[in-house]
Amino acid sequence: MTFVDEVKNAVTPRAALLVMGVLALQLLFIASYVGALHKPRPTDVPFAVVAPAQVSEQLVTRLDALPGSPLDPRPLGDAAEAREQIMNRDIDGALIVSPTGTTDTVLVASGGGTVLAGSLTGIIEKVEATQRRTVRTLDVAPASPDDFDGLSSFYLVVGWCVGGYLCASILAISAGTKPANRERMLIRTATMALYSIAGGIGGAVIIGPVLGALPGSVWGLWGLGALIVFAVGMTTLALEALTGVIGIGLAVLIIVIAGNPSAGGAFPLPMLPDFWRAIGPALPPGAGTWAARSIAYFKGNALTGPLLVLSAWAVAGTALSLLLSMRHEPAGTTDGTATTGTATGTVPGGSTAA
Known part of the structure; x- marks a missing residue:
């Protein structure tokens, strides 16, 4: 084989497109983080x-x-x-x-x-x-002395978001990116819900009683964490159901590349450029960071807006996932009825074999 043939065998067109997509995400990551955080200054x-x-x-x-x-x-x-x-x-x-x-x-x-x-x-x-x-x-609302620069809330939310899209990605590719039928998607949704509950309480206990980094209600943070993980996870499943494996990259684009630098973590929203200040509250990391700080330091005030944002992501992701799954019949069906493992056919000579 010639060298060109070897290249064609080693790098398929699909792989080449995926690599180009990864390169685009890499450049967007740099542009987003540096653009948002390289020159913070308070504005309005x-x-x-x-x-x-x-x-x-x-x-x-x-x-x-x-x-x-x-x-x-x-x-x-x-x-x-x-x-x-x-x-x-x-x-x-x-x-x-x-x-x-x-x-x-x-x-x-x-x-x-x-x-x-x-x-x-x-x-x-x-x-x-x-x-x-x-x-x-x-x-009047001092940060905990164990919460350096007030970053613990942000890192807690980042951890919940990472867990959400990684768990969803594993569920999505567990069958080789096979499109999920309704039953499979219901199972994935239930699994995502159980994982969200575990991830929420785990994060709340670590950040509070274990490390003492954040004050505030452990139960409140647990509920917030479960909602964040579920919202991010179901959004990832919906994007994967819509676009295949590319949906995992789209989830990274929304949550990591756009969401993290605009979350108001390292620098609060009034210190970010206009674009990131505008999108931050509408994305899960931004809504989650605001809510976590409200629970920890502001007696649970100003929670309605961010909780509605997170709930909207969770509901939209769940609804889209289930709607898209209805396009696919359960495995082994041809007319909408699942087979039972017994097939009949006609063999030469007119006899019937079971």
Whole structure:
């Protein structure tokens, strides 16, 4: 055989296409992660100002006009309302101006991201210095000292997502990427549900009682973890049922390449570029990271939105998987009725053989 013939035998057209797809995923991975994380800076961060009436409007205008628009300031009536809005995750920080002294207070919540909390403090310190005022920082939802840079929630969710699409990928290729009929898909869905329950409780116990990295309800994190794993797993099964083995690559594209850098893990959403900030909350890693931090540090507030997002992925993945499986008859059927292992036929001479 010639060298060209050897190449043709070694690399089939299908393999070549798959390799090209892997190359595309590799380049997209680099572009997505570097594009999202190479130059983080706060932009339009929801921020409250509590100040005497005679200076409130002027201060809001000054903060709104800062170069690069790091803050989206709005006036509030009192410090208690500012604290409540931070805990409800409506705003990320607040400046409380002292009506009598020259030392003001900036409220932050490092549980939502220590990098963002530090950035807000730095911005306000520079603004206050121009007015010959000083600032003290009050962290109303502090990150755990064992949760460095507030990353534990993000890594927990990444682990759940990885488990979801790997388990689904194994289930999808266990029969050699054979299209799943309805019965097989029901079995895969049930298996995915059981795996999700186990993965959810395992992650919650490790991150909480075992390592002590996150406070908050173990039961709440268990439920969240099970939902994340199931949503990602069923999405992967649906994509595989729709496109074959390529669906596993599409799951990696959605969850890993698009979802992880936009999740607000390493840098909270207000510090990401517009594109990643827009898609992050709609993808499982972003919704999961927000929900995990809410459970751990914000008394379970602001959970409705991310739980609806995760539920939508789970429902859509399950429904699409089951609908696509109905295109395939159970193995061994020709007219919709399963065979029982006995066949009859006519042999030469007109006799019937069973």
